[in-house]
Amino acid sequence: MRIARDGTWYYKGSPIGRKELVCLFASVLKREPDGGYVLETPVERCRILVEDAPFIAVEMVWRDCDCGDGLAPKQCLSFRTNCDQVVTAGPKHPIRVHLDPVTREPRPYVTIRDGLEAKITRAVFYELVALAVPERLGGREVMGVWSEGMFFPIDEVTALDMAAE
Numbered sequence: 001m002r003i004a005r006d007g008t009w010y011y012k013g014s015p016i017g018r019k020e021l022v023c024l025f026a027s028v029l030k031r032e033p034d035g036g037y038v039l040e041t042p043v044e045r046c047r048i049l050v051e052d053a054p055f056i057a058v059e060m061v062w063r064d065c066d067c068g069d070g071l072a073p074k075q076c077l078s079f080r081t082n083c084d085q086v087v088t089a090g091p092k093h094p095i096r097v098h099l100d101p102v103t104r105e106p107r108p109y110v111t112i113r114d115g116l117e118a119k120i121t122r123a124v125f126y127e128l129v130a131l132a133v134p135e136r137l138g139g140r141e142v143m144g145v146w147s148e149g150m151f152f153p154i155d156e157v158t159a160l161d162m163a164a165e
Contacts, residue, residue: 002049007056007082023083029054031115055081055118057110060127067148077147079110081118090148097154106155129154
């Protein structure tokens with residue numbers, strides 16, 4: 001079995017067309033300490049190839065919430081995956097943005113459970129960037145988003161300014 005970069009699940013080279021079946025497999029997906037992935041049931045265990053991330057974040061919902069310590073914006077960002085799992089970004093579900101070292105192209109992710117991530121689609125990432133605010137982090141000016149009282153950096157302000165020009 002394999003999960004392609006675009007989130008399509010394959011069995012013996014053929015795409016699995018039934019969302020319900022994909023979601024069933026996804027419910028028993030686990031991450032190994034070596035970084036690999038397995039499908040694990042009480043009676044069987046099978047390795048699965050994941051080209052990027054096992055899930056895709058296909059929707060984001062912004063809402064005011066009663067979170068944080070009073071200093072952070074009181075907003076929560078929730079993500080829905082291709083398997084209809086919904087998580088709110090925060091301490092248990094952090095957002096991370098991997099920047100290509102050469103092109104600086106972002107690859108954004110949100111943690112779903114136990115080391116399993118969803119890659120945030122380009123359209124959802126644009127929505128996320130629209131909510132970004134500048135903050136000082138480790139002596140640098142960065143743009144990022146707040147959710148459940150936590151700040152998640154996206155990129156340095158200068159890099160985003162250049163991209164906008």
